[in-house]
Amino acid sequence: MIEIRGLTKRYGRTLAVDALSFDLRPGVVTGFLGPNGSGKSTTMRLILGLDMPDAGQARIGGRRYRDLRWPLREVGALPEARAFHPGRTGRDHLAALAASNAIARRRVDEVLDMVGLADAARSRAGSFSLGMAQRLGIAAALLGDPQVLLLDEPVNGLDPAGIHWIRDLLKSLAAEGRVVFVSSHLISEMALMAEHLVVIGQGRLLADTSVAELSARAASLEDAFLELTGTSTGFRRAPGGSRETPGGSGGLQRSSGGSSPRPAPRAAATAFRSTGQRGGRRAAFLTRQGGRR
Numbered sequence: 068m069i070e071i072r073g074l075t076k077r078y079g080r081t082l083a084v085d086a087l088s089f090d091l092r093p094g095v096v097t098g099f100l101g102p103n104g105s106g107k108s109t110t111m112r113l114i115l116g117l118d119m120p121d122a123g124q125a126r127i128g129g130r131r132y133r134d135l136r137w138p139l140r141e142v143g144a145l146p147e148a149r150a151f152h153p154g155r156t157g158r159d160h161l162a163a164l165a166a167s168n169a170i171a172r173r174r175v176d177e178v179l180d181m182v183g184l185a186d187a188a189r190s191r192a193g194s195f196s197l198g199m200a201q202r203l204g205i206a207a208a209l210l211g212d213p214q215v216l217l218l219d220e221p222v223n224g225l226d227p228a229g230i231h232w233i234r235d236l237l238k239s240l241a242a243e244g245r246v247v248f249v250s251s252h253l254i255s256e257m258a259l260m261a262e263h264l265v266v267i268g269q270g271r272l273l274a275d276t277s278v279a280e281l282s283a284r285a286a287s288l289e290d291a292f293l294e295l296t297g298t299s300t301g302f303r304r305a306p307g308g309s310r311e312t313p314g315g316s317g318g319l320q321r322s323s324g325g326s327s328p329r330p331a332p333r334a335a336a337t338a339f340r341s342t343g344q345r346g347g348r349r350a351a352f353l354t355r356q357g358g359r360r
């Protein structure tokens with residue numbers, strides 16, 4: 068359904084995504100797992116045509132995202148940061164998206180019900196908590212009833228009830244035969260949510276396997292994940308010779324005995340994509356802070 072082939076993206080000297088190839092199949096939740104800075108958000112942006120790859124391609128049902136006639140009806144996406152106008156109500160935001168993709172207006176209320184925002188959506192989106200903003204983002208992703216859902220760290224900012232809710236929602240969407248691709252830097256979260264895993268480190272594919280198979284490789288799934296990513300969270304040398312970190316700030320550090328050096332903290336300012344809208348940067352920053360706990 069989705070084919071990623073040789074996908075490569077460089078930002079200056081940082082090789083954010085390095086010749087990634089994998090397929091995403093319908094019917095299962097696929098977790099996209101990797102330490103902070105490993106290239107998950109970049110990969111998602113490349114699939115969505117929000118960034119251009121330096122090499123390789125991502126195809127959705129054989130086509131590039133930008134060639135889709137009604138993108139929101141084929142691919143629903145929850146990007147990393149808030150992507151709505153803070154002065155609009157949640158309902159108006161969704162209504163504008165619906166209109167731009169020839170989606171019936173009544174669908175707006177349907178998805179607001181699905182995400183539990185039926186009442187709150189009459190308020191200005193700028194006043195939303197991070198958890199409510201995530202729910203609004205998920206409502207936008209569901210608006211076109213798409214066969215493919217891409218969600219970048221959707222549980223960040225959600226309370227335990229919200230996390231439980233999204234887990235059930237994604238599983239049921241996959242069970243309906245959709246492609247569901249959801250990123251996280253938290254192996255514990257992925258273990259509960261996903262059936263299949265694509266694991267990356269420093270932009271490179273480390274594993275494309277089932278949760279069950281990865282768990283069987285070590286004493287626990289977490290151990291297996293740390294073994295897999297342990298060698299990819301250290302420093303790497305950029306082609307020009309300067310030292311560079313993969314950008315992670317240690318969401319997943321080895322507890323002891325790790326032979327690879329720990330990633331150095333990165334300036335938060337490099338960590339997010341500017342949405343060009345007020346609230347985007349702050350929300351993205353908070354998302355990251357929340358993700359580190």
Ligand SMILES: Nc1ncnc2c1ncn2[C@@H]1O[C@H](COP(=O)(O)OP(=O)(O)O)[C@@H](O)[C@H]1O
Pocket residue numbers: 078081082083101102103104105106107108109110312313314337338339340
């Ligand atoms: N727009 C950008 N400009 C420069 N560097 C970027 C940009 N986006 C991501 N990067 C860098 O690419 C690497 C991968 O980042 P990202 O895809 O955000 O990782 P993840 O989502 O796994 O945390 C990091 O080193 C990050 O600093």
Ligand SMILES: [Mg+2]
Pocket residue numbers: 107108109147219220
């Ligand atoms: Mg990310």
